[in-house]
Each structure stands twice: as C-alpha cells, then as structure tokens.
Amino acid sequence: MSKSRRAIQNFLELRKKGLEILTAKLDTINPKAVLKRGYSIALKKGKIIKNASDVKIDDMIEIMFQKGEIKSQVKEVKNDK
Numbered sequence: 001m002s003k004s005r006r007a008i009q010n011f012l013e014l015r016k017k018g019l020e021i022l023t024a025k026l027d028t029i030n031p032k033a034v035l036k037r038g039y040s041i042a043l044k045k046g047k048i049i050k051n052a053s054d055v056k057i058d059d060m061i062e063i064m065f066q067k068g069e070i071k072s073q074v075k076e077v078k079n080d081k
Contacts, residue, residue: 035066052079 001009027033031041041064042049049055059074 032066035064038066040065052077 035041043062043064044055044059049061055061055074055077057074057077061072061074063070063072
C-alpha cells in the first residue's frame with residue numbers, strides 16, 4: 001500500500017471516529033432517547049412546557065412517553081419562587 005493511500009485511509013478513519021462520537025452526543029439529547037430513559041415531555045399546543053408558569057388552570061396539555069401519550073387538563077399550578 002502506498003504512503004498516500006495509507007494517509008487517506010488514516011484520514012478517513014479519523015473522520016469516521018469523529019462522526020461516531022458526534023452521533024453518540026446527538027443521541028444523548030435526542031428527545032426520543034430522553035423518553036427511552038423514562039422521562040416524559042409535557043407540551044401545550046405543541047410547545048414544550050418548561051415551567052409551571054407556562055400553564056394555567058384548565059389548560060389542556062399533552063404528555064409524551066416512550067410508548068404513547070396522554071392528554072390532561074391542568075387542575076392546579078404551583079410555581080417555585
């Protein structure tokens with residue numbers, strides 16, 4: 001194998017490993033991966049609810065799980081101060 005061919009193979013191998021690392025990092029923040037770890041995602045009108053103050057009593061919300069989702073009506077809101 002020629003020196004230039006080895007250099008190209010090494011370059012491609014390093015790029016491949018770098019891509020694998022980036023893919024693994026992306027998988028850790030992928031919403032579907034978060035659900036697989038047992039978390040849920042709460043939504044109001046398709047937007048993620050980040051704080052209790054994002055909802056009001058009687059709002060309809062959706063909660064997504066790894067398998068399925070539920071629709072709920074807010075009965076109480078407790079905001080941290």
